[in-house]
Amino acid sequence: MSGHVLITGGGTGLGRAVAEALAGSHRLSLVGRRAAPLDAVAARLPDTAAFSADVTDPAALGEAVRAAEAAHGPVTALVAAAGISDTAPIVKTDPAMLRRLLSVNVEGVLNAVQLVLPGMIAAGHGRVVAIASTAALKGYAYAGAYAASKHAVLGLVRSLALETAKTGVTVNAVCPGFADTEMTAESVARIMAKTGRSEADARAALASNSPMGRLVAPREVADSVRWLLGEDAGAITGQAIVVAGGEVM
Structure with missing residues (x-):
């Protein structure tokens, strides 16, 4: 086994895909708000355990991390995959929406990092990977609050990478485009509700953002994470x- 990987948001979407990609080569701890999907994933993957906690609650998350360890x-790698999305024109984006997105997408990463980073630094080795988005690198119409939260994640990653550059810990972000996950299915449903488009047309609209004309497969994102966790990625931070x-090029 190559170490202990803690995956927030590990029961669904990209977090689940990362768990599946790492299963058998790492000890895995999956953390998320809902026990049922976490337990379902953990039940079919070797050396995998599930711990229910909300990433926005530092005390509950701390209990989950202690139980996982x-x-x-000790946690040797963190994959911060917990995240939510929402859409609205900027003029209709209320503060509550922005706070909700920042709480999960940014504070959730920070909370997890603060719990596991001291141990990694003490050990002289560690990996932190945050699942961000292409929305960390560009804007999207009607997704200003989401883009703001993901830009913040990337700023956090870059700052932390500088703080830990000489410690043996690397910190990176993986920025997927629209991936074929539950979150994208929610975006499709919102497009259908607001525009009257069919499901196929709504999915095609999202896929059209990519020059390849397709959604990203979750396993393609997970493979990038797996590479960043490896020994040969030690100079990537x-x-x-x-x-x-x-x-995005």
């Missing part, structure tokens, strides 16, 4: 690794 040993079919 009791089960699998502070980077935004784009997995988006050429949408």
Whole structure:
């Protein structure tokens, strides 16, 4: 086994895909708000345990991390995949929406990092990968609050990479385009509700952002994460690794 990887948002979407990609080569701890999807993933993957906690609650998350380390040993890598999305024109984006997105997408990353980073620094080795988005690198119409939250994640990653550059810890972001996940399905549903388009047309509209004309497969994102966790990625830090079919170059 190559170490203990803690994955927030590990029960669904890209977090689940990362868990599946790492299963068998790492000890895995999956953390998320909802126990059922976490337990379902953990039940079918070797050396995987599930711990329910909201990433926006530092105390609850701390309890989950301590339980995970009791089960699998010190966390050697963090994959911060917990995230939410929402859409609205800027003029209709209320403060509550922005706060909700910042709380999960940014504070959730910060909370997890603060819990596991001291141990990594003490050990002289560690990996932190935040699942950001192409929205960390560009704007999207009607997604200003989401883009703001993901830009903030990338700023956090780049700053932390500089702080830890001489410690043996690397910190990077993976920035997928629209991926074929539950979150994208929610975006499709919103497009259908607001425009009257069919599901196929709504999915095609999202896929059209990519020069490849397709959604990103979750396993393609997970493979980038797996590479960043490896020993040969030790000189890669502070980077935004784009997995988006050429949408951002």
